[in-house]
Amino acid sequence: xxxxxxxxxxxxxxxxxxxxxxxxxxxxxxxxxxxxxxxxxxxxxxxxxxxxxxxxxxxxxxxxxxxxxxxxxxxxxxxxxxxxxxxxxxxxxxxxxxxxxxxxxxxxxxxxxxxxxxxxxxxxxxxxxxxxxxxxxxxxxxxxxxxxxxxxxxxxxxxxxxxxxxxxxxxxxxxxxxxxxxxxxxxxxxxxxxxxxxxxxxxxxxxxxxxxxxxxxxxxxxxxxxxxxxxxxxxxxxxxxxxxxxxxxxxxxxxxxxxxxxxxxxxxxxxxxxxxxxxxxxxxxxxxxxxxxxxxxxxxxxxxxxxx
Ligand code: CP
Numbered sequence: 001x002x003x004x005x006x007x008x009x010x011x012x013x014x015x016x017x018x019x020x021x022x023x024x025x026x027x028x029x030x031x032x033x034x035x036x037x038x039x040x041x042x043x044x045x046x047x048x049x050x051x052x053x054x055x056x057x058x059x060x061x062x063x064x065x066x067x068x069x070x071x072x073x074x075x076x077x078x079x080x081x082x083x084x085x086x087x088x089x090x091x092x093x094x095x096x097x098x099x100x101x102x103x104x105x106x107x108x109x110x111x112x113x114x115x116x117x118x119x120x121x122x123x124x125x126x127x128x129x130x131x132x133x134x135x136x137x138x139x140x141x142x143x144x145x146x147x148x149x150x151x152x153x154x155x156x157x158x159x160x161x162x163x164x165x166x167x168x169x170x171x172x173x174x175x176x177x178x179x180x181x182x183x184x185x186x187x188x189x190x191x192x193x194x195x196x197x198x199x200x201x202x203x204x205x206x207x208x209x210x211x212x213x214x215x216x217x218x219x220x221x222x223x224x225x226x227x228x229x230x231x232x233x234x235x236x237x238x239x240x241x242x243x244x245x246x247x248x249x250x251x252x253x254x255x256x257x258x259x260x261x262x263x264x265x266x267x268x269x270x271x272x273x274x275x276x277x278x279x280x281x282x283x284x285x286x287x288x289x290x291x292x293x294x295x296x297x298x299x300x301x302x303x304x305x306x307x308x
Contacts, residue, residue, distance in 0.1 A: 001017070001021050003018075003304055003308075004303075004304065004305070005119075005120055005304065006120060006303070006304050007110075007114035007117070007120050007121045007122070007123075007304075008121075008122045008123060008132055008133060008300060008304065009110045009111050009114055009121065009123045009130070009132065010123070010129075010130045010132055010172075011132040011135045011172045011173075011175050011176045012175055013132075014132075014176075015179075016179035016180075019136070019139065019176065019179060020150055022136055022296070022299050022300065022303065023136070023139060023140050023143060023150060023296075023299075025299035025302070025303065025308055026136070026137075026140050026292075026295040026296040026298070026299040027140075029295045029298045029299055029302070030295035033064065034065060034298075034302075035064065035065065035066050036065075037065040037066060037298075037302055037307050038062065038065035038066050038067035038301060038302065038305060038307055039065075039066035039067065040066075040067075041062075041067040041068070041098045041305055041307075042067065042068050042070060042097045042098050043058065043059075043062045043067055043069050043070075043071075043097060043098065043100075043101060043301065044069075044070050044071045044093045044096060044097035044099070044101070045058060045059060045069060045070075045071030045072075045073070045100075045101045045102075045124075046071055046072060046089065046093065046100060046101070046102045046103075046104075047071070047072065047073045047074075047075070047102070047103045047124070048075040048080065048102070048103060048104040048105060048109075049103045049104065049105050050073075051073070051103055051124065051125070052268075052269065053267075053268060053293055054101075054103060054124045054125065054133070054293070055071075055073060055101075055103070055124070057290070057293035057294050057297055058101045058122075058124070058133075058293075058297050058301075061293075061294050061295075061297035061298040061301055062301060064294065064298065065298055065301065065302065065307075070096065070097060071101075086109060086112060086113060087113075087116045090102075090113045090116050090117045090121070091117075094117045094118045094119045097119060098305060099119055099121075099122065099301060099304060099305060100113065100117060100120070100121045100122070101121075101122045101124050102121060102122070102123065102124055103123075103124035103125045103126075104125075104126050104127070105126075105127050106126065106127050107127035107128060107129035108126060108129065109126045109127070110123035110126040110130070111126075120304035120305070122301075122304070125168055126168070128165075128166045128167070128168050128171070128231070129168055129171065130168055130171060130172050131168045131169045131172050131267075132172050133293075133296065133297060133300060134169045134172065134173075134267055134293075135169070135172040135173050135175075135176045136299075136300065137289065137293045137296040137297075138173050138176075138226070138265065138267070138289065139173075139176060140292050140295075140296050141265060141285060141288065142156070142158070142224055142265070144292075145224075145261070145263050145285065146223060146224070148181075149180050149181075149182075150180070153181070154181070155181040155182060155183050155208075156180075156182050156183070156223045156224065157182070157183045157184075157185060157221055157222045157223050157224075158177060158182050158183070158184060158185070158222065158223065158224045158225075158226060159184075159185040159186070159187065159218040159219075159221065159224065159225045159226065160173075160174070160186050160187070160188075160194070160218075160226045160228070161187040161218050161225060161226070161227050161228070161248055161250075162187075162189075162192070162227055162229065162230065162248050162273055163188070163189075163192045163228050163229065163230045163231050164186060164188040164192060164193055164194040164228070165188070165191070165192040165193060165194065165195060166192070166231035167229075167231060169228065169267040170194065170226065170228055171194075171195075171198055173226065174194065174201075174202055175198070175201065175202075177202070178201065178202055178204075178205030178206070178207060179205070183207065183209075183210070184202055184207050184208065184209045184210070185210050185211075185212055185217075185218050185221050185222055186199075186209065186210070186211045186212070187211075187212050187213070187214065187217065187218040187248070188211075188248075189248060191240065192230070193211070215248050215249075215250060215254070216257065219250070219254055219255060219257060219258050219262070220257045220258060222258075222259075222262055223259065223261065223262060223263070224262070224263050224264075224265060225250075225258075225262060225263070225265070225283075226265045226266070227248075227250060227264060227265070227266040227270070227273055227274055227286075228266065228267065228273070229266075229267075229268075229269060229270060229271050229273060230271070232245075245272075248273055249272055249273055249274075249275060250273065250274045250275065250278055251275040251277060251278065252275065252278050252280075252281055255278065255281055258283060260282070262283055263283055263284075263285040264278060264284055264285060265285050265286055265289050266286040266289070267286075267289075268286055268289075268290055270286070274286070
């Protein structure tokens with residue numbers, strides 16, 4: 001399987017076999033570090049939107065493989081501020097770096113960047129569209145607790161709760177789960193439901209999709225509960241945001257009705273949708289999930305740079 005020079009823009013561009021290959025390599029890199037794998041290589045991180053985990057885990061991944069990093073996390077400090085187009089920015093950066101990781105608020109921006117770039121572009125999130133590298137680490141995290149996801153076995157029930165309309169991590173993960181034996185349970189505040197076309201695609205892929213009215217119902221039905229933050233910055237109407245922000249808050253008390261093995265995931269950052277008392281329960285997996293970003297992004301960098 002050759003990934004050399006490949007862009008990572010949308011999870012829809014990956015087959016089941018390719019996803020499994022990435023997860024397997026991530027596991028190998030976690031068990032057996034390769035501190036010189038990308039020595040002499042340079043990664044540029046272009047973050048036009050805030051990030052903690054995606055940018056820092058990509059940078060940690062590159063450093064741990066012996067590579068180096070340049071970039072910006074504040075677009076106001078780049079020449080985008082002076083009106084330089086994204087395409088021109090990419091045409092410059094691809095002369096400096098061997099790989100580009102980019103986050104941008106506009107849907108489709110990563111695809112546009114890949115069309116003009118001479119080096120691989122890895123999408124670190126484009127608007128409400130896609131966040132494919134998050135999806136690989138989400139699948140890696142689920143498979144650690146539930147190996148049947150990748151090894152075959154009884155269907156897993158994966159619930160999604162919160163803002164399913166604007167959450168790009170949800171959109172990417174729902175698409176990826178179409179490759180596996182999974183039942184979906186969806187719990188969203190009114191107006192923030194998963195867009196119909198994602199539901200249609202999941203059903204076409206053979207997934208059973210159930211929409212439930214309350215977060216509690218999702219808690220009691222799932223093996224994995226994927227919580228999301230309300231994406232305040234994507235709400236066209238602040239009044240709409242105020243109306244729903246208090247809903248869908250998970251507390252430790254609510255977990256009394258969950259299966260003992262049930263795991264709570266969240267791409268983070270959380271705001272108030274998971275109470276802090278959940279952190280100490282056996283169900284919390286979101287901090288481990290964020291940590292899994294390092295080996296998974298190591299695998300992706302090694303692959304697109306032709307080192308794995
Ligand atoms: N999960 C995630 O994308 O986190 P950041 O916004 O901190 O990168």
